[in-house]
Amino acid sequence: MEFPIVRREREAVEKKFGEDSGANGVIEDRIPHTQEKEIAGGANWVVQKFGGTSVGKFPTNIAEDIVLAGLNPPHNQRIAVVCSARSTGTKAEGTTNRLLRAARDVEAGSWNFANIVQTLRNDHLESLKVHFPTASVSSEQQQEISTRYEGDVNAVCDHLLKVLESALFLKDVTSQTMDMVMSVGEKLSCLYMTALLQTRGLSAVYVDLSEAIEPSSQLGLKGLNEQFYRDLATLFGEKVQEAVGDDEKCVPVITGYFGRVPPPGLLDQIGRGYTDLCAALVSVGLRARELQIWKEVDGIFTADPRKVPTARLLPSVTPSEAAELTFYGSEVIHPFTMDQVIRAGIPVRIKNVMNPRNAGTVILPERDESGELGGKKRPGVFRNRSVSNLIGEAKGPKRPTAVTIKPNITVLNVHSKKRTRAHGFLMSIFSTLDRHGLSVDLISSSEVHVSMALHSEYALLSGSGPDELSIESESLQNAVNDLTQTGLGCDVDLVPSMAIISLVGRQLRSMVGISGRFFSTLGENGINIEMISQGASEINISCVIEEREANRALNVVHTNLFTFLE
Incomplete structure (x- = not known):
């Protein structure tokens, strides 16, 4: 049974946009496919960024329905994966918040941080074992993957304990120490995803960017300006290409934490959105055809679908619209992160890890006055604001976004x-x-x-x-x-x-x-x-x-x- 208000809305949409306005409230014909093809260029890399909840709750979906499906026909894509720290329950109980609590324990002079580290160690070691019954490799290969994974997790956790013990002894948690503590979440998450992909018979390699910026590097000495991010994107692209070598089926699983930046450090200068930024810079460095941000929703809607039952999925939005929506309450993608890929002419697509076949919402680079993608408007002092000109501009839908x-x-x-x-x-x-x-x-x-x-x-x-x-x-x-x-x-x-x-x-x-x-x-x-x-x-x-x-x-x-x- 279709409720009257839903039927009226569907009929209104079909009347406005034609019969091709698809199921699930998606306005299908808003994206010109020729524009997407033009943006994509010749590169076949697709960078997929997964949030902590997706990695924690839907790892099998990621491995089998998204990564494996993208590598195989008809897509035949080269996939690069960037992971946030795992979260299997509430955000408060996620890996990142546990690490923050460990750092606060050190500041308070408490040894409780050791219990937190042990809990994280056990959680990540046990999490892989539940996937062995559905593995696509032999028992010998499973044992090899498990042994390697256990060694890697123990090494990361042991190093974390040494860092926290040193900070407790010195009675000082510096910004550099805090960055090192926070990096552990992404490292453990990426080690987990690498091992999981390997149990599915995929060639996957762990790429740790925490040491990408060498101590002697001149990067960032003049501040975190546009040149710094351009150089960083180039560096990340080189590191990933070096890790995968000539294996076009190899999936690099990349840590969202990317190491040393000038004081006061990565967390203070960029914030907890640095994983999204890393994915954007990797996309630019690889000249990817698309950056995909995977969430637990189908994309961007006309309103929050949890609060507005008649909200519709938007097939595309502009970068400026996405930036405004992010600032005013919708969790889309940080405008600064988006700016890195949009300026490179790379579209950003928001997709649902639980519904990977849905096209999601794509954020397409806007054209400048010369028709170039990702360009900026020519600065001017005056603008014509006459009503006739405004009416003449209205070529799209007569609705807000x-x-x-x-x-x-x-x-x-x-x-x-x-x-x-x-x-x-x-x-x-x-x-x-x-x-x-x-x-x-x-x-x-x-x-x-x-x-x-x-x-x-x-x-x-x-x-x-x-x-x-x-x-x-x-x-x-x-x-x-x-x-x-x-x-x-x-x-x-x-x-x-x-x-x-x-x-x-x-x-x-x-x-x-x-x-x-x-x-x-x-x-x-x-x-x-x-x-x-x-x-x-x-x-x-x-x-x-x-x-x-x-x-x-x-x-x-x-x-x-x-x-x-x-």
């Missing part, structure tokens, strides 16, 4: 008691926030008043009512003190438990009246708007609403602007 929610928002309102120039007022506020490490997601301002949306994974405020609220974050408390008690002399108030709802789409600037429809849809459904902001890129319209209304807002906006908007 997606709507997304970013929770855990606190609104900071600052009102100046003094008459001051707007630029001086704003400069004082932002320098204060920067000094205390607070970043702003949205801003709405006038000459003497500014409202800012602050996001944090941890509670900035606590308490149940306006009179009972207290500031939990030391950084926020210090910033409020500076704004109210120093020469700025501002009135400050905080609004907790808010969320950002964002409408994203490259076509937004050519959709006359879309802002009005967006805001009126919220208003007509009794959802109050705290503040409004539109990005300079003109592909994003955002507003702040109460967090308790977030899911309802997501559904009413999707129904009115994606289902019935004509």
Whole structure:
């Protein structure tokens, strides 16, 4: 039985895009296949990056349904695999968080880190044994693979213990030590995946990039600039080619951790997204035809399908749309990581490890004004914003691309008691926030008043009512003190438990009246708007609403602007 709202949405999609708008809500004809072929070029490498949950929960899918299937006809691809640290349960119990806890134990002077390392050792050793009954190799080969794997895992864990013991003795966990500790997660994960692929009869080789940047190397001495990443991509490509040699069927399994970078280290400079960045740099170094990011969802949807039942899978999005969606709550791919491959003209595809036959969502490089792929727009001072020109630009679907929610928002309102120039007022506020490490997601301002949306994974405020609220974050408390008690002399108030709802789409600037429809849809459904902001890129319209209304807002906006908007 098809529910009326689903049937109306399907019929609306088919009317708009034709009968080829496929099953499962996928708009099939949005990607020009000629463009994909043009982007792909002659290289036959495909780099596949797997997240920790995929490696931990669906290793057989990866080995048999994805890697093996890609190597065999009709694909006949050369596959390179990049793995994050394994996670078989919740993210809190994943390998990376366990390693972080081990480092914190060292900082606290506790020997409990030894128990954590032993647990990781046992977990990774036992995890391979469950796959032997379905192996495609002889019992002798299984024993050989098992012995080698056990030796490698023990060597990595023994070295980790020595690093942590040294840090405990010195009573100092440096950024370099932290990087070495964090690298163990990717090493163990890649050793596991290499051995698993070998039990399936595949030629697979473990590639450890943690020593790729030699101590005497000049890489990064001038900072982590574009030249550094270009050189790093070339280096990674050479390391992988050297590891596989002439064996075109050999699958390199590459650690996401790539070693020494200038202080304060890899984790501090790049963050926990370094595995995605490594996959991107390997793609550039190998001149791959595609970078695939494998997750536990089919791709990018018009809204979160867990919250909006009628959300549709998008076959393609632009890099700018993907960047906005990532920033405003959808876990797509970090914009900096994406930029590395897009500038090289390599498409990024988001796919589902549980549904590998689905085409997923591809992020295609945009064309510049000369028609080149992956190019940038020519800078200009003036733009024509006449209504006639905007209407003329509207060649694509008359719908936004997606709507997304970013929770855990606190609104900071600052009102100046003094008459001051707007630029001086704003400069004082932002320098204060920067000094205390607070970043702003949205801003709405006038000459003497500014409202800012602050996001944090941890509670900035606590308490149940306006009179009972207290500031939990030391950084926020210090910033409020500076704004109210120093020469700025501002009135400050905080609004907790808010969320950002964002409408994203490259076509937004050519959709006359879309802002009005967006805001009126919220208003007509009794959802109050705290503040409004539109990005300079003109592909994003955002507003702040109460967090308790977030899911309802997501559904009413999707129904009115994606289902019935004509």
